Amino acid sequence: MILVLDDEVQPEYRYLGTEIAAFTPDSEYHVYAEDPETPPLSRFDGVIVSGSTASVYEDGYDWFDDQRSLVETCREESIPLLGVCFGHQLINDAFGGEVIEDRRRATFVEMTTLDADDPILAGVNPVVPVLHSDLVVEPGEGMEPIAETDYNNHFCTRHVDAPIWTVQFHPEFTERVRDRPSDWSDGDHSFGECNATAVLENFAAYCRDR
Template sequence: MILVLDDEVRPEYRYLGPEIERLTPESDYHVYAEDRDHPPLEEYDGVVISGSTASVYEEGYPWFETQMDLVRTCRDRGLPLLGVCFGHQLINAALGGEVVEDRRRSTFVEMTTVESSDPVLEGVEPIVPVLHSDLVIEPGSGMEVIAETEYNEYFCTRHAEAPIWTVQFHPEFTERVRDEPSDWSDGEHSFDECNATAVLENFEACCPQ
């Protein structure tokens, strides 16, 4: 069973976390931004941390530290962990990395895989959807780059020893929800070129059953 933690702080934008749950059949969905009372981590085979319209450097969200403790617990226990967008940023920040404000991107981008043998990115095409305004500019301790873009060197990362992966893009963002963000634009690419959902399948395969 995969624990899906929805970090979206604005209920009206809470449409991507449920998509992670939908695309991960054996999962247990919790809105972490409102309720941190999920079952013990021992009951799960892996954890996915969702995106959010919040920023990890913002004040006023005391649960950020609680979740950063959860990240470090997963690392110490060897529990597989996947961070998506905000989750990517929070995991790196929890391990000592740095996240800064950039500019809003809501479109397809092309990534370059740095580590071709990574199991979570295996078979994932380079065209991926992004919805973000912040960037990791310094990865957390132990985190290595597995994919980059022209505008960000630390687009996707993984831990050198623990089963932790992070992706700045949204593997759960498909044509099904393309009309939810008001500023989405396909740009020069299309969903026909994108199979980013494979990340969730790959991560699930990395979790012990």
């Protein structure tokens, strides 16, 4: 079983968290932004942290520190962890990295995978969907880049020792939700070029095989 933690603070955007659960075999969905009292992690084979319209450097969200502690627990106990967009930023932040405000991007981008053997990015096409306004500009301690774009060198990261991965893109964002709140534009690409949901399938397979 994989625990999907929805960090979205605006309820109308929580369709993305439920999409993560929909594309993740054998998962349990939990709105962490409303209830940071998570079920015991010992019940789960892995954890996924969703995106959010909040920013890790904002004040007013007491549960940010709770989730940073959860990230530390996953590292210490070798619990597989995947961060998506905001989750990518919060995990790197939890390990001492730096996240800054950037311009809004809601379109396809092309990434370059730096490690063809990485189990989470295996088979994922270069064209991926992004919905973000912040960037990791300095990865957290122990985190190394595994994919980059022309505007960010730390687009995807993984921990050197623990089973922790993060992706700036949204693997759960597909054509079936393109008309939901997002300001989405296809730009120069199409959903036909994108198979980013493979990230969630890969993570579930990794957790199952462990």
